[in-house]
Amino acid sequence: MPQxxxxxxxxxxxxMADIDQLFDVARDPSAKQRLLSGSxxxxxxxxxxxxxxxxxxxxxxxxxxxxxxxxxxPEMGLPRSEQERLIGALINQxxxxxxxxxxKGYLLRPQETLTLQGLIERVLEGEGITREMIQAxxxxxxxxxxxxxxxxxxxxxxxxxxxxxxxxxxxALLRRLIEASLMGGDQASAQRLAELQEQLLPLTTFGxxxxxxxxxxEAAMADLQAAGRELSREKLLDLLVSxxxxxxxxxxxxxxxxxxxxxxxxxxxxxxEKAAGDEQARLVKLREQLLELTRxxxxxxxxxxxxxxxxxxxxxxxxxxxxxxxxxxxAVDELFLQELQRIQEEARRQGDLEKLSKxxxxxxxxxxxxxxxxxxxxxxxxLEAPDDETRRQLLNENQDSIxxxxxxxxxxxxxQVENGQDQELSExxxxxxxxxxxFSMERNLR
Numbered sequence: 001m002p003q004x005x006x007x008x009x010x011x012x013x014x015x016m017a018d019i020d021q022l023f024d025v026a027r028d029p030s031a032k033q034r035l036l037s038g039s040x041x042x043x044x045x046x047x048x049x050x051x052x053x054x055x056x057x058x059x060x061x062x063x064x065x066x067x068x069x070x071x072x073x074p075e076m077g078l079p080r081s082e083q084e085r086l087i088g089a090l091i092n093q094x095x096x097x098x099x100x101x102x103x104k105g106y107l108l109r110p111q112e113t114l115t116l117q118g119l120i121e122r123v124l125e126g127e128g129i130t131r132e133m134i135q136a137x138x139x140x141x142x143x144x145x146x147x148x149x150x151x152x153x154x155x156x157x158x159x160x161x162x163x164x165x166x167x168x169x170x171x172a173l174l175r176r177l178i179e180a181s182l183m184g185g186d187q188a189s190a191q192r193l194a195e196l197q198e199q200l201l202p203l204t205t206f207g208x209x210x211x212x213x214x215x216x217x218e219a220a221m222a223d224l225q226a227a228g229r230e231l232s233r234e235k236l237l238d239l240l241v242s243x244x245x246x247x248x249x250x251x252x253x254x255x256x257x258x259x260x261x262x263x264x265x266x267x268x269x270x271x272x273e274k275a276a277g278d279e280q281a282r283l284v285k286l287r288e289q290l291l292e293l294t295r296x297x298x299x300x301x302x303x304x305x306x307x308x309x310x311x312x313x314x315x316x317x318x319x320x321x322x323x324x325x326x327x328x329x330x331a332v333d334e335l336f337l338q339e340l341q342r343i344q345e346e347a348r349r350q351g352d353l354e355k356l357s358k359x360x361x362x363x364x365x366x367x368x369x370x371x372x373x374x375x376x377x378x379x380x381x382x383l384e385a386p387d388d389e390t391r392r393q394l395l396n397e398n399q400d401s402i403x404x405x406x407x408x409x410x411x412x413x414x415x416q417v418e419n420g421q422d423q424e425l426s427e428x429x430x431x432x433x434x435x436x437x438x439f440s441m442e443r444n445l446r
Contacts, residue, residue, distance in 0.1 A: 003016040003017060003018055003019075004016070004017060004018075004019040006019065006043075006054060008043070008045040008047060008048060008050055009050065009052070009054065009055070010045060010048050010050035011045060011047050011048035011050065013045065013047040013048070015043070015045060015046065015047070017041075017043045017054065018040075018041075019041055019054060019056060020034070020040045020041055020058075021056055021057055021058055021059065021090055022058075022059050022061075022090050022093055022094070023035045023058065023059070023060045023061070024059075024060075024061045024093075024094055024097065025061060025062040025063070025064070026061060026062075026063045026094075026097060026098060027097055027318070027319050028318055028319060028320075028324065029311075029314040029315065029317075029318060029324065029328075030318075030323075030324055030327040030328060031060075032062065032123065033327070034327070035060060035120065035123065036120060036123065036124070038053075040053075041053050041054045041056060042054075055073035055075055055076050056073070056076075057070070057071070057072045057073075057076075057083070057086045057087055057090065058070070058071045058072075058116070058119065059071075059087060059090040059091060059094065059110070060119060060123060061094045062123075062126065063098065063102060065126045066104060066106040067106070067111075067122075067123070067126050068091070068094065068106055068107055068109075068110040068111065069110065069111050069112075069113055069119050069122055069123070070087050070090075070091075070110045070111070070112050070113065071112075071113045071114075071115070071116055071118075071119045072086070072087065073116070074114075087110070091107070091110060094107065095107055121134060136169075137169075137173065139165070140165070140169065140170050140173050141173070143158075143162055143165060143166075143170070144170075144173070144174060144177065144193075144196075146158060147159075147196055147200075148192060148193070148196060152199070155196070155199055155200075155203070156203055159199075159200055159203040159204050160203070163204055163205055166200060166204045166205075166206060166207070167206050168206060170206075171197070171200075171206065171207070171210065174193060174196070174197050174200075175197070177189075177193055178190050178193045178194055178197070178411065179408075179411040179412065181193060182404060182407045182408040182411045187404055187407075187440065187441075190407075190437070191437070191441050194434075194437060212247070213247050214427070216245055216247040216248045216251055217247075217251045217423060217427065218427070219248060219251075220239075220248055220251035220252045220255060221251075221255065221423075221424050221427070223239050223252070224239075224252070224255055224256060227239075231256070231259070232259075233259055233260075233261075233263055233264045233267055234267060236252070236256050236259050236260070236264065237264065237267055237268055237271070239252055240252055240253075240286065240290065241271070241283070241286065249286075249289065249290075249293075250293060251423070253290060253293045253294060253297070254293075254297065254423060255423060255424065257294060257297050260290065260294050265287070265290075265291075268283065268286070268287050268290070269287070271283055272284055272287065301335075304333075304335050305335050305338075305339065307335075308333070308335040308336040308338070308339040309339050309343075311328060311331060311336060312336065312339050312340055312343055312362075313343075315328060315362060316355065316358050316359070316362075321358045321361045321362060322361045322362075322364070322365055325361065325362045325365040325366070326365055326369075329365070329369055330412075332366065332369075337366075340359070340362065340363075340366075343355075343359065344356070344359050344363075347359060376409070376413075378394075378398055378401055378406070379409070379410055379413065379432065381394055382394055382395075382432045382435075382436070383425075383428055383429070383432060388435060391432065391435055392435070392439070395435070395436060395439045399439075399443060402436060402439060402440050402443070406436070407433075407436060407437060407440060410429070410432065410433045410436060411433055413429060414426070414429040414430055414432075414433050
């Protein structure tokens with residue numbers, strides 16, 4: 001994006017800054033996320049030190065949702081004619097960037113919003129996030145603040161009173177706040193939030209469920225690791241048949257889905273035919289459950305594969321392919337890389353040189369991003385450590401490297417892996433992050 005010459009809102013001295021006025025998802029798929037994150041039009045004046053967001057007219061366009069929104073900050077004090085002139089010029093850019101067949105009637109009826117928050121809420125509504133959901137999020141934030149300000153006894157009392165509100169979304173928000181504090185270098189807040197999370201786990205219904213689920217997942221991983229390379233379909237079937245809880249069954253299916261093929265279900269069917277009475281009925285019910293679980297995993301994988309394909313194609317259509325790839329690096333996973341390779345092979349077969357050139361830009365960004373910096377190398381060492389004592393020794397040996405930036409990187413990696421299929425890696429990353437955070441806190445208290 002070319003820089004724009006503006007005057008500092010505070011001292012009025014001229015300066016150059018990156019100013020976004022047009023957020024057009026048709027041309028830049030990352031525009032929506034950039035708007036929602038609030039990471040735009042933020043300046044720091046080198047003359048007076050002012051830091052803040054610059055007031056400027058904004059147009060948001062999403063052709064898939066047929067959404068065209070406008071906002072002119074009232075503090076600019078622009079007469080109506082000037083507002084219409086500036087907004088009109090931005091809308092003309094939107095129209096000119098669209099092929100003729102995609103120019104529809106909604107472009108003639110832009111929706112004016114009175115506040116920037118109103119514009120953002122309207123975009124979120126387009127994503128199915130209602131105002132009630134936003135208000136619920138704000139209530140969770142208020143509850144977290146109350147708990148942060150309370151002493152240990154009061155935390156227990158509040159947790160009992162608000163048990164229904166301290167649900168999965170509450171803990172997800174708490175986790176994001178910890179990560180944001182670490183990324184912002186606010187270690188004190190990260191420490192207090194992490195302590196609050198640990199306090200709430202045994203005090204709340206959902207927290208207890210999380211602890212129980214984590215224990216079952218650990219037990220499932222231990223069962224599979226005990227089998228090691230000798231894990232067979234027969235052994236997996238034994239583990240599933242003897243699994244003590246529904247959660248253990250779900251964890252085993254998630255971790256060992258590749259083994260649950262036609263041969264596996266044939267073995268289960270043979271067991272059903274040999275059984276009788278209640279045992280046969282139990283095995284039939286288990287087969288139905290396993291079929292449903294594997295079907296759900298397969299559908300999820302298919303959806304993720306489609307999403308990976310759509311993301312690669314959206315990046316390829318971006319005005320600046322390299323920049324779009326940089327902005328979407330957090331979304332890169334194994335499926336994205338597989339889809340990227342498939343599209344590259346297809347482009348080579350078709351001799352599509354233009355597409356190959358853009359794909360190479362994506363590859364260049366990925367190669368640069370995957371060059372492991374020192375902190376990532378240390379994280380890999382910590383992950384490979386066989387036990388907490390070894391990890392503690394590594395942390396002691398590398399204590400100068402356990403900086404807020406290191407903890408931020410670790411939290412970010414753990415967050416990215418959390419929703420993936422590799423639950424074992426996710427749990428190990430969380431354990432490493434907890435231990436590194438605890439080590440850093442203890443060191444700061446010395």
